[in-house]
Amino acid sequence: MADTKAKQPIKLQDDQVQDLIEKFKTIDVNGDGYIEFGELQEALHTVGIKLPAYEVRRMVEQFEAADKNRDKKLTLDEFKQLYADLKMKEDPKFRMQVKRREDLDTISGMSEGSVEGTTHTVKEAERTAFAQWINRNLKDDPDTRMRENPIDPEGKTLYERNRDGILLCKMINFAVPNTIDERAMNKGAKLSVYQKHENHTLALNSAESIGCNIVNIRPDDLEKGKPHLVLGLLWQVIRIGLFSEINLKNVPGLIRLLQDGESIEQLQRMSPETILLRWVNYHLNNSGYPGKFINNFSTHIKDSMAYTYLLHQIAPRDHKPPVTTAPLGERDDMRRAEAMLQEADKLGCRAFVSPDDVVNGYYKLNLAFVANLFNHYPALDDPTEPVQIIEETREEKTYRNWMNSLGVSPYVNHLYSDLCDGLVIFQLYDHIKPGLVNWTQVHKTFNKLKINFEKLENCNYAIELGKKIKFSLVGIGGEDILEGNQTLTLALVWQLMRAYTLSVLTSLSQRSSPITEKEIVEWVNNKLQQAGKKTFIKSFQDSSISDGHVIIDLIDALSPGSINYKLVRDGSTDDERMANATYAVSMARKIGARIYALPEDIVEVKPKMVMTVFATLMTKEFQKK
Numbered sequence: 001m002a003d004t005k006a007k008q009p010i011k012l013q014d015d016q017v018q019d020l021i022e023k024f025k026t027i028d029v030n031g032d033g034y035i036e037f038g039e040l041q042e043a044l045h046t047v048g049i050k051l052p053a054y055e056v057r058r059m060v061e062q063f064e065a066a067d068k069n070r071d072k073k074l075t076l077d078e079f080k081q082l083y084a085d086l087k088m089k090e091d092p093k094f095r096m097q098v099k100r101r102e103d104l105d106t107i108s109g110m111s112e113g114s115v116e117g118t119t120h121t122v123k124e125a126e127r128t129a130f131a132q133w134i135n136r137n138l139k140d141d142p143d144t145r146m147r148e149n150p151i152d153p154e155g156k157t158l159y160e161r162n163r164d165g166i167l168l169c170k171m172i173n174f175a176v177p178n179t180i181d182e183r184a185m186n187k188g189a190k191l192s193v194y195q196k197h198e199n200h201t202l203a204l205n206s207a208e209s210i211g212c213n214i215v216n217i218r219p220d221d222l223e224k225g226k227p228h229l230v231l232g233l234l235w236q237v238i239r240i241g242l243f244s245e246i247n248l249k250n251v252p253g254l255i256r257l258l259q260d261g262e263s264i265e266q267l268q269r270m271s272p273e274t275i276l277l278r279w280v281n282y283h284l285n286n287s288g289y290p291g292k293f294i295n296n297f298s299t300h301i302k303d304s305m306a307y308t309y310l311l312h313q314i315a316p317r318d319h320k321p322p323v324t325t326a327p328l329g330e331r332d333d334m335r336r337a338e339a340m341l342q343e344a345d346k347l348g349c350r351a352f353v354s355p356d357d358v359v360n361g362y363y364k365l366n367l368a369f370v371a372n373l374f375n376h377y378p379a380l381d382d383p384t385e386p387v388q389i390i391e392e393t394r395e396e397k398t399y400r401n402w403m404n405s406l407g408v409s410p411y412v413n414h415l416y417s418d419l420c421d422g423l424v425i426f427q428l429y430d431h432i433k434p435g436l437v438n439w440t441q442v443h444k445t446f447n448k449l450k451i452n453f454e455k456l457e458n459c460n461y462a463i464e465l466g467k468k469i470k471f472s473l474v475g476i477g478g479e480d481i482l483e484g485n486q487t488l489t490l491a492l493v494w495q496l497m498r499a500y501t502l503s504v505l506t507s508l509s510q511r512s513s514p515i516t517e518k519e520i521v522e523w524v525n526n527k528l529q530q531a532g533k534k535t536f537i538k539s540f541q542d543s544s545i546s547d548g549h550v551i552i553d554l555i556d557a558l559s560p561g562s563i564n565y566k567l568v569r570d571g572s573t574d575d576e577r578m579a580n581a582t583y584a585v586s587m588a589r590k591i592g593a594r595i596y597a598l599p600e601d602i603v604e605v606k607p608k609m610v611m612t613v614f615a616t617l618m619t620k621e622f623q624k625k
Contacts, residue, residue, distance in 0.1 A: 165199025253380025
């Protein structure tokens with residue numbers, strides 16, 4: 001019902017918006033980006049607004065009267081506005097103030113661009129949960145020494161411990177192993193301000209490469225320990241790590257979650273949140289659970305009943321001590337939650353949530369709790385017959401991470417199905433050339449009866465815009481994007497990434513005409529020659545790139561003395577080439593280059609990704625000027 005007359009929006013705080021977005025994902029079970037009118041009461045309940053049924057019915061009648069599309073749906077933006085309006089009725093001061101609650105720290109004026117009165121709220125529950133997670137998973141790390149010197153249980157020293165950048169780098173590698181070459185990190189007890197800055201630069205650019213949105217986060221924000229930014233980034237890193245195992249490759253038994261008429265391809269397109277909901281309900285169905293199946297990790301888990309049955313069902317039968325359903329005997333919700341968590345502790349899975357977080361339905365932390373349970377005890381038998389699993393390619397994952405790092409919505413979990421309505425593509429065009437997209441021509445919501453036709457119109461418009469900025473799209477039509485044609489979708493996506501990379505470079509150069517790939521090659525060779533380096537390239541397909549030397553030399557030319565050449569190998573073997581490429585990627589990120597390419601792309605001399613490496617290094621030259 002996006003055609004309703006717009007109201008003057010009430011500005012929600014960053015943490016409120018993020019919470020709504022997270023909760024919206026569980027309310028929007030089918031992942032189409034909308035809430036149907038029939039789900040409105042449950043949706044409002046999930047975000048903490050309890051209204052009698054007659055009031056909700058009245059609201060729905062008003063929405064239906066204004067629903068020109070007749071789709072009987074609310075978008076996220078419309079739901080946010082409704083939430084803000086209802087909160088205003090509850091508390092007239094809602095627009096002007098931030099309520100200080102027991103579980104919130106309030107920080108005023110923490111961002112440089114903040115105006116007087118700007119506040120950010122930091123939830124103590126998150127700080128405690130993340131600190132305990134870090135203590136547990138880095139306890140054997142020799143550099144952070146969490147076993148001997150852990151972050152305090154309430155997490156109050158978390159920000160201080162993160163000031164040198166080492167902790168964040170370690171957590172990125174824990175989430176996605178080998179993202180950062182530790183040889184690139186500055187270590188030691190007494191790091192200079194500059195060395196800490198380098199570590200945070202390395203951490204931010206590495207976080208971006210795995211799909212974290214770091215817009216408006218700078219290295220000095222982390223050095224100063226700005227709580228809302230540190231916690232926000234940590235949550236993204238932790239979530240990526242928790243979700244990385246939720247796929248058919250790691251857990252073939254996920255095939256048991258398929259419902260009648262569904263294919264493996266449909267399962268692979270589901271978001272991790274949706275898969276976790278299915279997983280919980282699958283086990284509840286087999287456990288004798290007497291309640292309704294859960295549709296969210298907020299209101300539906302508050303009484304700990306579902307959790308208790310789930311824990312008992314997934315625990316190995318011979319586990320010592322045995323996991324029981326004893327918590328069901330507790331009449332008080334808080335005591336039942338504590339008893340349930342004691343059962344989880346028997347499995348080594350008491351993480352992220354306190355009894356208070358369960359009883360209050362803290363979505364983010366409950367989601368993390370369930371994901372951690374899944375990763376340790378999926379309890380899904382492998383299929384009896386071989387299953388053909390189409391794994392995500394390295395190229396596809398790189399493109400997804402690039403898109404997600406730009407903050408596109410919805411989050412891209414599956415490259416082809418999540419682009420098929422054109423909405424993410426339009427957001428990418430906006431990054432490449434602001435103002436290119438005429439959003440009045442875009443279907444942001446879809447009528448059930450015309451959904452495929454409206455999506456096709458979007459995709460046709462996306463192709464039209466590509467041609468307008470001189471993309472090579474011969475033989476590619478909107479129907480190819482709609483149907484998820486892999487080869488042709490990848491052709492468009494690569495041109496989007498290439499155009500974005502060159503647009504950033506051109507903008508920094510302050511030129512009116514776009515910088516060409518030929519000019520990048522010339523710049524690389526001139527820069528190397530000026531620095532007295534012997535390496536050079538003929539093109540982005542030059543086989544000499546494989547050993548990593550030319551990239552390493554270019555980094556040293558841009559930042560003299562940054563490379564420790566004692567760590568650089570000859571590159572005569574595959575292992576040596578990979579070691580050099582890994583070092584090169586991390587060192588490039590350390591000096592500030594936003595590189596999405598992987599070391600394998602360098603070793604295999606993948607010209608598309610190699611071009612982005614040199615282009616992003618070239619941006620450093622213009623940033624200096």
